[in-house]
Amino acid sequence: MDEIWINIPSGKVHGMQAGAGPLVLALHGWSQRNGWHTWQPLLPPLAEAGYRAISVDMPGWGASPPLPAGQLHTESAVPVVVELLEALGVDAATLMGKSWGGGVALQTALDHPQRVANLILTAPAFKRLDRLGEIRQPVLLAWAEDDPVIPIRFARDYVMNVPQIALVTYETGGHSAAPKNAADFAPRAIAFLQQGNDD
Numbered sequence: 278m279d280e281i282w283i284n285i286p287s288g289k290v291h292g293m294q295a296g297a298g299p300l301v302l303a304l305h306g307w308s309q310r311n312g313w314h315t316w317q318p319l320l321p322p323l324a325e326a327g328y329r330a331i332s333v334d335m336p337g338w339g340a341s342p343p344l345p346a347g348q349l350h351t352e353s354a355v356p357v358v359v360e361l362l363e364a365l366g367v368d369a370a371t372l373m374g375k376s377w378g379g380g381v382a383l384q385t386a387l388d389h390p391q392r393v394a395n396l397i398l399t400a401p402a403f404k405r406l407d408r409l410g411e412i413r414q415p416v417l418l419a420w421a422e423d424d425p426v427i428p429i430r431f432a433r434d435y436v437m438n439v440p441q442i443a444l445v446t447y448e449t450g451g452h453s454a455a456p457k458n459a460a461d462f463a464p465r466a467i468a469f470l471q472q473g474n475d476d
Contacts, residue, residue: 278320281331285360291340292333293317296324300370302361303332304378306452307402312339315375318459319466326467333361354381355388362392371470373397376426376452380404386414397466399455400427409438416442417469419462421450443469
C-alpha cells in the first residue's frame, strides 16, 4: 500500500491506496477512532483482484486537515466525495462505506447516481430509509449480529427496499462487520464486483 494525498478544491485529503484498475473508494465511520485504516484489511485483496482501492481520511479525520467550513456531516460530505472522484480522474466508482461513511455513500448514490457504480456497505448510518427504494446501484451489505451501535434488525429495511441487494451476516464483528471478517468478506466483495462487470 502507498500513501496518497489527493488535492481537491475544498482542500487536501490523505489516504492509502493499493492496486490499479477500476476505483473502489472507501469511506470510514464518524468517530475519531475511524480513518483510512478502517478498510485496511480489504485493500490488498481488492488490489490483487485488479482494483484500485483507496481508503481515505475524510477532512477533519486522521491526517486530513478539516475544511474551512468545519466538521463534515452526511450532506456536506457528498460534494467532497464527488471532488475526490474528479481529482482521481474517474467518472464513476464503487463506494465502500462503514457506518457514517455508508450513509455518505448512499447519499452520494442518490444525489449523483451517475457517479456511483456499486455500493459495498457495512452497517450504514443512514436516516433516509424512506429513500432506499430509489437506490439503483447493486449493493453488497454486511452486518454483524453483535453490532452494538446499529442493530442488525435494521438490515431488514435495506433488504426489503433496495432493488438490487445481497446481505451477508456475521455472528461477530461489532460495528465493523466487513473489515473484521475480511477473510470471508473480501472474496465476496470481489465476486460482487466481478459479477457487475459480467452483466
